[in-house]
Amino acid sequence: MSVTTDSGAARATVYGYPRQGQNRELKKAIEGYWKGRVTADALRATAAELRRANWRQLAEAGLHEVPTGDFSYYDHVLDTSVMVGAIPARHREAVAADPLAGYFAMARGSQDAAPLEMTKWFDTNYHYLVPELGPETVFAADSAKQVDELTEALSHGHAARPVLVGPVTYLLLSKPAPGVAADFDPLTLLNRLLPVYADVLADLRAAGASWVQLDEPALVKDRTPAELNAAARAYRELGGLADRPRLLVASYFDRLGEALPVLAKAPVEGLALDFTEAGAGNLEDLAAVGGLPGKRLVAGVVSGRNVWVNDLEASLTTLGTLLGLADRVDVAASCSLLHVPLDAAAERDIEPQIRRWLAFAEQKTAELVTLAKGLAHGTGAITAELSANRADLASRASSPITRDPAVRARAEAVTDADARRSQPYPERAAAQRAHLRLPLLPTTTIGSFPQTGELRAARADLRAGRIDTAGYEDRVRAEIQEVVSFQEKTGLDVLVHGEPERNDMVQYFAERLTGYLATQHGWVQSYGTRYVRPPILAGDISRPGPMTVRWTSYAQSLSDRPVKGMLTGPVTMLAWSFVRDDQPLGDTARQVALALRDEVADLEAAGTSVIQVDEPALRETLPLRAAGHPAYLEWATRAFRLTTAGVRPDTQIHTHMCYAEFGDIVQAIDDLDADVISLEAARSHMQVARELAAHGYPREAGPGVYDIHSPRVPDTEEVAALLRTGLKAIPAERLWVNPDCGLKTRGWPETRTSLEHLVAAARTVRAGL
Ligand code: GLN
Numbered sequence: 078m079s080v081t082t083d084s085g086a087a088r089a090t091v092y093g094y095p096r097q098g099q100n101r102e103l104k105k106a107i108e109g110y111w112k113g114r115v116t117a118d119a120l121r122a123t124a125a126e127l128r129r130a131n132w133r134q135l136a137e138a139g140l141h142e143v144p145t146g147d148f149s150y151y152d153h154v155l156d157t158s159v160m161v162g163a164i165p166a167r168h169r170e171a172v173a174a175d176p177l178a179g180y181f182a183m184a185r186g187s188q189d190a191a192p193l194e195m196t197k198w199f200d201t202n203y204h205y206l207v208p209e210l211g212p213e214t215v216f217a218a219d220s221a222k223q224v225d226e227l228t229e230a231l232s233h234g235h236a237a238r239p240v241l242v243g244p245v246t247y248l249l250l251s252k253p254a255p256g257v258a259a260d261f262d263p264l265t266l267l268n269r270l271l272p273v274y275a276d277v278l279a280d281l282r283a284a285g286a287s288w289v290q291l292d293e294p295a296l297v298k299d300r301t302p303a304e305l306n307a308a309a310r311a312y313r314e315l316g317g318l319a320d321r322p323r324l325l326v327a328s329y330f331d332r333l334g335e336a337l338p339v340l341a342k343a344p345v346e347g348l349a350l351d352f353t354e355a356g357a358g359n360l361e362d363l364a365a366v367g368g369l370p371g372k373r374l375v376a377g378v379v380s381g382r383n384v385w386v387n388d389l390e391a392s393l394t395t396l397g398t399l400l401g402l403a404d405r406v407d408v409a410a411s412c413s414l415l416h417v418p419l420d421a422a423a424e425r426d427i428e429p430q431i432r433r434w435l436a437f438a439e440q441k442t443a444e445l446v447t448l449a450k451g452l453a454h455g456t457g458a459i460t461a462e463l464s465a466n467r468a469d470l471a472s473r474a475s476s477p478i479t480r481d482p483a484v485r486a487r488a489e490a491v492t493d494a495d496a497r498r499s500q501p502y503p504e505r506a507a508a509q510r511a512h513l514r515l516p517l518l519p520t521t522t523i524g525s526f527p528q529t530g531e532l533r534a535a536r537a538d539l540r541a542g543r544i545d546t547a548g549y550e551d552r553v554r555a556e557i558q559e560v561v562s563f564q565e566k567t568g569l570d571v572l573v574h575g576e577p578e579r580n581d582m583v584q585y586f587a588e589r590l591t592g593y594l595a596t597q598h599g600w601v602q603s604y605g606t607r608y609v610r611p612p613i614l615a616g617d618i619s620r621p622g623p624m625t626v627r628w629t630s631y632a633q634s635l636s637d638r639p640v641k642g643m644l645t646g647p648v649t650m651l652a653w654s655f656v657r658d659d660q661p662l663g664d665t666a667r668q669v670a671l672a673l674r675d676e677v678a679d680l681e682a683a684g685t686s687v688i689q690v691d692e693p694a695l696r697e698t699l700p701l702r703a704a705g706h707p708a709y710l711e712w713a714t715r716a717f718r719l720t721t722a723g724v725r726p727d728t729q730i731h732t733h734m735c736y737a738e739f740g741d742i743v744q745a746i747d748d749l750d751a752d753v754i755s756l757e758a759a760r761s762h763m764q765v766a767r768e769l770a771a772h773g774y775p776r777e778a779g780p781g782v783y784d785i786h787s788p789r790v791p792d793t794e795e796v797a798a799l800l801r802t803g804l805k806a807i808p809a810e811r812l813w814v815n816p817d818c819g820l821k822t823r824g825w826p827e828t829r830t831s832l833e834h835l836v837a838a839a840r841t842v843r844a845g846l
């Protein structure tokens with residue numbers, strides 16, 4: 078096969094597009110199918126119509142080649158498992174009987190078979206289903222979905238490029254199947270997997286693909302020499318096939334680093350690299366390897382992760398530099414547009430002036446086309462677009478929304494002392510003991526209580542104007558009353574108000590902070606049919622007034638026991654929002670921290686002695702490469718301390734994280750300097766307690782003793798056994814008793830009994846001390 082590339086002008090392309098449709102038609106169709114209200118054929122027809130609409134829109138916008146295969150009923154990694162025949166044994170029968178129903182059974186579980194595990198797709202908020210592999214795995218090509226979608230696009234008259242998860246990334250994202258040794262390395266299956274990819278490539282070629290894109294984002298992480306060798310071998314082999322389309326190997330989310338020379342040398346026709354800030358270093362690295370002579374370079378210059386208009390002139394400069402480094406340079410978003418909402422123009426509630434700063438998938442596509450035109454024909458061909466872009470960027474840069482002098486002056490004036498508690502931990506601990514007078518092994522919960530249907534209905538009624546604010550708040554107060562009286566009756570030591578007023582732990586605060594934008598239609602897929610509308614950190618952040626004090630104080634007025642104040646921490650506020658791209662993340666975190674610091678102060682002034690600041694996202698925002706960890710952890714832990722350090726020594730600061738693996742951030746957890754941390758631990762039999770102990774963690778900890786991820790009720794003896802296990806690692810003076818996480822997804826009946834058992838277990842173990 079020759080390595081000539083299509084000659085001609087630069088073109089614009091994307092790797093993938095939001096799947097849901099303008100009005101989340103896909104979600105509705107799939108959920109209807111699950112409930113038996115939509116037939117499989119009707120679901121397929123809706124899906125085909127959505128694909129067709131996307132392609133038409135991309136083509137009309139001026140894209141020369143549309144992506145195919147990026148569509149998914151649930152998840153594209155699960156689709157890849159189907160494509161290579163890696164169906165877990167427990168689902169095989171269901172898949173054979175009814176492929177569509179079997180597919181959803183793998184994603185969601187069935188009566189007799191657990192689903193595949195779900196985990197985050199790199200550092201995004203999209204979740205994929207983890208492939209399960211083992212030495213017995215037999216791969217077999219099933220290219221039907223890829224071929225059908227390509228054929229569909231071609232039949233609509235589009236030039237199309239199938240997009241597949243690459244074989245190396247597929248294996249690197251996999252885990253040993255149940256029953257397979259934990260140290261089994263899926264990468265050892267590469268030799269068996271490559272022939273399957275060869276078959277799929279041949280099928281796609283036969284169906285009319287001239288290019289196929291293989292996504293290898295896993296290669297942007299720190300990789301061992303063995304892994305890099307596997308990548309070299311994979312692309313030597315696939316590149317050497319006689320019967321294949323041209324291959325574009327795509328990377329995104331970070332720089333390719335050591336994998337760049339490997340792929341540059343591989344016998345493939347194109348590489349896609351991230352040239353946004355996330356991929357900083359790629360440009361220099363590419364120059365250092367002498368560019369990509371004879372190859373197609375697809376340059377991701379428009380961020381596929383943020384929601385901001387591109388700086389077109391800056392992108393053109395980058396593209397101009399790249400022109401000298403490859404045979405042909407195409408313009409792309411840095412990654413699939415799956416991670417951004419569909420259309421900023423739909424946001425009628427956002428001021429038009431501010432809306433012009435935003436670029437969602439549709440606007441980003443238009444930017445790509447403009448850039449390609451500018452690159453091909455010179456800036457003279459896009460003068461109108463450039464001047465409009467310049468005006469938008471200037472309006473954003475000079476707006477009082479993005480530049481609030483008071484916020485900036487305050488952030489500037491922050492000193493190290495502001496981020497340090499006034500006394501070291503041992504002295505604080507003594508003061509807190511005297512002040513709170515808690516028993517050994519104090520019991521508490523993580524914050525939320527069941528979000529009942531009535532609560533959600535009350536919020537919907539408020540939005541629809543069926544009830545007024547006063548009526549809604551009566552509902553919330555009634556709920557708080559019930560939650561507090563239940564906790565008192567059950568005998569919990571540190572109470573919570575239950576968070577009934579919160580729709581979402583980030584959105585609730587975003588709606589109460591100046592500088593945050595909310596969207597009406599800004600849905601982004603989180604997993605399957607779950608879509609979220611992340612708020613947008615658009616400007617400088619300030620707090621017009623207290624956000625939670627009223628509810629916490631009300632709860633405290635109902636009880637003599639301490640009620641914990643409950644806030645979402647600055648890192649999580651950033652992680653689950655769209656962030657600014659015009660200042661370092663650490664600066665945004667500091668502004669959020671200062672606003673939260675005032676909330677902490679107001680809570681304390683209102684008589685709150687225990688304040689929890691949740692940071693479940695601390696670990697998930699960790700940069701993909703280890704080289705980026707220290708700088709991230711530095712600003713992240715500092716933002717937490719800035720939020721919390723202003724309190725009196727006898728005010729107890731708690732934090733909470735929702736995962737069991739935190740070995741790589743245990744020092745950072747220590748650096749938060751929180752008085753108490755609660756973590757998930759029930760499923761791992763208190764593993765975190767041992768890890769904290771091994772690290773020498775000096776403060777109090779509550780490894781979860783009640784797994785809240787299912788309705789199952791743990792019995793008292795089971796909880797007591799976990800506590801005794803915890804006591805082997807953490808002394809009784811520093812051990813708390815709590816569930817793994819909040820209870821908002823649970824129902825009341827199981828919550829009641831489980832917490833009764835939790836308190837009973839604490840009493841039993843206490844009595845034996
Ligand atoms: N306080 C929150 C709750 O209980 C914490 C949620 C979380 O950790 N994700 O719901």
Ligand code: ZN
Nearest residue numbers: 734735818819
């Ligand atoms: Zn949690």
